[in-house]
Amino acid sequence: MLRIAHRGASALAPENTLAAVRRAIELGATWVEVDVQACADGLVVIHDDTLERTTDGHGPVATQTVAALRALDAGHGERIPLPQEVLDLCRGRCAVNLELKGPRVAPRLLPLLRDALLAGWSADALLCSSFDWPQLAALHAALPDLPLGVLCEQVDAAAVAMAEQLGARVIACALEHADADAVAAARGAGCALWVFTVNDADTAARLAALGVNGIFSDQP
Numbered sequence: 001m002l003r004i005a006h007r008g009a010s011a012l013a014p015e016n017t018l019a020a021v022r023r024a025i026e027l028g029a030t031w032v033e034v035d036v037q038a039c040a041d042g043l044v045v046i047h048d049d050t051l052e053r054t055t056d057g058h059g060p061v062a063t064q065t066v067a068a069l070r071a072l073d074a075g076h077g078e079r080i081p082l083p084q085e086v087l088d089l090c091r092g093r094c095a096v097n098l099e100l101k102g103p104r105v106a107p108r109l110l111p112l113l114r115d116a117l118l119a120g121w122s123a124d125a126l127l128c129s130s131f132d133w134p135q136l137a138a139l140h141a142a143l144p145d146l147p148l149g150v151l152c153e154q155v156d157a158a159a160v161a162m163a164e165q166l167g168a169r170v171i172a173c174a175l176e177h178a179d180a181d182a183v184a185a186a187r188g189a190g191c192a193l194w195v196f197t198v199n200d201a202d203t204a205a206r207l208a209a210l211g212v213n214g215i216f217s218d219q220p
């Protein structure tokens with residue numbers, strides 16, 4: 001079962017920072033997952049659409065410039081990373097799952113993704129995922145070979161249909177809805193099933209026995 005470092009190794013370093021990504025790589029995580037939001041003039045790696053919880057800044061991410069966001073402290077003196085920095089750090093070391101977290105991410109992410117595919121990032125090393133399925137569809141229309149993951153709370157008929165339509169590689173669902181039916185439904189759509197968020201070994205073992213293919217963990 002794959003170990004996907006959730007927001008980096010976020011139990012051990014500030015979430016969604018290069019320090020958390022580095023820690024995940026050191027721990028031997030198979031994948032690292034980070035969240036991508038649009039700001040006023042670019043894209044940044046941060047989970048929330050506001051700054052208060054994870055930085056010393058205030059207000060919405062969407063209205064601030066990259067330069068202003070990069071001046072903030074995202075914990076222990078870490079900066080808010082750019083998506084490209086995460087790819088550069090992980091290349092050849094760890095696979096990367098970019099979650100399109102907020103609106104308007106897909107069109108801005110396309111040039112980076114196009115370059116990444118041209119540079120040889122393979123389906124084993126790069127995945128874009130989102131709960132915002134229209135953004136996944138926009139990526140798929142522009143880059144049909146880009147590996148995609150459909151995020152959902154529960155693997156229901158709509159999630160399966162979307163995964164099939166997009167040719168997705170992964171469906172990821174919430175731990176409380178991870179059961180044998182979810183595994184079977186994902187398999188039926190030709191997808192691996194990944195589960196978020198799993199931070200204890202007993203639960204991980206139970207999910208592995210069910211046939212779950214990957215777990216997002218803050219302690220990968």
Ligand code: G3P
Pocket residue numbers: 006033035047099129151172196216
């Ligand atoms: O991608 C799975 C998981 O990261 C989704 O939840 O809120 O941690 O981004 P969240």
Ligand code: CA
Pocket residue numbers: 007033034035099
């Ligand atoms: Ca996420």
